[in-house]
Amino acid sequence: VGPIVPVSAAMRRRSVTLNNDPRMQEMKNFVGSHAHDDRLLAAADLRKGLRDKLPKDWRDEVEVLRQAEAFEDNCPMPIGSTDNIDARLQWREGMDRNMRRLIQDTQFAYAKDLPEAAQHELRCGHVDKMHEWYEKHGMKQARKEREAPAHIRYNEQDKPLPGSTRTHLSLPSSSQARCMSQTSGPSSGSNNSSRCSSPVGKEGATAAVRPGSGKGRNKSSGPLSSAGRHTLQSVGEKRGNLLHLPPREHAPSSPGRSGSPASGEDGLPKTGRWFA
Structure with missing residues (x-):
């Protein structure tokens, strides 16, 4: 042995x-x-x-x-x-x-x-x-x-089966929801608009960024459609923030953070905050 x-x-x-x-x-x-x-x-x-x-x-x-x-x-x-x-x-x-x-x-x-x-x-x-x-x-x-499972499983990425109550519409992903929460509140000064900009509405309008000539700032992305403006206003009202959307034309650039009587310490207008 x-x-x-x-x-x-x-x-x-x-x-x-x-x-x-x-x-x-x-x-x-x-x-x-x-x-x-x-x-x-x-x-x-x-x-x-x-x-x-x-x-x-x-x-x-x-x-x-x-x-x-x-x-x-x-x-x-x-x-x-x-x-x-x-x-x-x-x-x-x-x-x-x-x-x-x-x-x-x-x-x-x-x-x-x-x-x-x-x-x-x-x-x-x-x-x-x-x-x-x-x-x-x-x-x-x-x-x-054989004992059957006590619940039903399905893959949310798969196509709904015939007769299913699920639709082809999907909820916003976690990254999109995080970007919306970042852009709806006060910004910390970082350029979040370039990373979180996404189409809004049927016409694919993007959210407007804060105007400014400082380093690291982007200009306005252009006029918004009526559907896009309505969507942005609804998001801002739900979060309780005072929302000021830019006009149809490009907003004039401010001289900078300091020396402008119409801007605050962070370079934003005193009358409210831009949706960034």
Whole structure:
């Protein structure tokens, strides 16, 4: 026998918390869930109950007609709706019995004559092999018993599916909302207009910048359309700021921050602040 390789910390952690392993939880859910079988039994009992209510001579005539149609069409007689239920239930009972035995085998690895490293390695390897066998032989039934997510997910970037209540219109992105909040309030003197300018309204008008001849200042970007002016006024009124939009013509440049009787300490008009 070769030397025993020390088990890794990840394998030891997985072996100790094996009941919380996703594969183990999926197999335990399959053993304890029989929702699909219950639906089949309920449907079979309903169809059987409807047939039992008919008179016996009617049922005999229906059986003769079924055999005659199968002979005329040269095809085997169709199987009844409840004939394959017993075979399916027997297969499920055998599958559950084997799954319980395999799950119980994970506890046998805690033998006293085995080293600790071998115990954790045997438990994890046994679960992996058991899950492979489970996917190969029971996946047809396991897909129907698999637990569904408790919520619905969708990608906001994907196109809405047919019949969806989502529209093609999208809300402003986080960067656009941040730029609007920066331009609607007092500016710190940095040139935010060059980075945050974006089309406003149907005609693509841009927000006006503060006039000035100082270094780092941009001139007005031009006249605004009526739709753009209305949009900017609505934004300013909601934020409680006094908004003065430039006229249709370019506003005259001020001499500078100092020496202008019509400008304040920050170079802005005393009557209000420009929308920058």
